[in-house]
Amino acid sequence: MAGLLPKNMLEKLDQALEEENMATKYLNVIEKKTNIKKRYIVIAVGALVSFYLVFGYGADLLCNLIGFVYPAYVSVKAIESVGKDDDTAWLMYWVVFATFSVVEFFSDILLSWFPFYFLGKCIFLLWCMAPVGWNGSNTIYRKFIRPFVLRNESKIDDVLSTVTKGAKEIVGQATKDAQGALADTAADMAADAVRENMKKDE
Structure with missing residues (x-):
């Protein structure tokens, strides 16, 4: 061989x-x-x-x-x-x-x-x-x-910059949406707790 x-x-x-x-x-x-x-x-x-x-x-x-x-x-x-x-x-x-x-x-x-x-x-x-x-x-x-x-x-850098900017915007929007959803959920839970306490007081 x-x-x-x-x-x-x-x-x-x-x-x-x-x-x-x-x-x-x-x-x-x-x-x-x-x-x-x-x-x-x-x-x-x-x-x-x-x-x-x-x-x-x-x-x-x-x-x-x-x-x-x-x-x-x-x-x-x-x-x-x-x-x-x-x-x-x-x-x-x-x-x-x-x-x-x-x-x-x-x-x-x-x-x-x-x-x-x-x-x-x-x-x-x-x-x-x-x-x-x-x-x-x-x-x-x-x-x-x-x-x-x-x-x-330069073209590759432009594409990467655009993609990075878009990704940051998507992450930022998703974070805002998640924070808003959490705030709404927390407000709903607080309102439910207040209603429960009011019922108990009656």
Whole structure:
């Protein structure tokens, strides 16, 4: 199976597996116990997950977990770290993830019927969270999202301002209505209590 991958990809995979992190720590333990190289363990797990994403039940849930759980964990670590470079990288991922989720909402009904849809989506999300050399979210953000936002920033700000103003007005009106209803209810309860006391006095 490793022979199916290009040599430069295998070299990059080996380099990534030499980095110190939680995943490589567990892979080192498995490698020592099984005498199987980390490279082959990762390729085998990747093949199993790929097979499941094509034929398995609940492939959409697995795909969403892959695209959410690890990035969420690493984002929390990035927030808690001193440096800001990792914060920027993961913010870009979440902007791309959110944009993709909105686009997917409109196309998911059709695309989810294709057998390789969830595998393709998972590969896309993994590419978006990949290390710096391969990082897709950086590419998508800088080539598409950032230019679009900068070009339309004033229009977007106007729409957001209008929506915010409208939401405040709706909340304000709802608060007034609720206060008025509460005042009416309190007045009715007070009047009922006075009538009850007057009846008792008679």
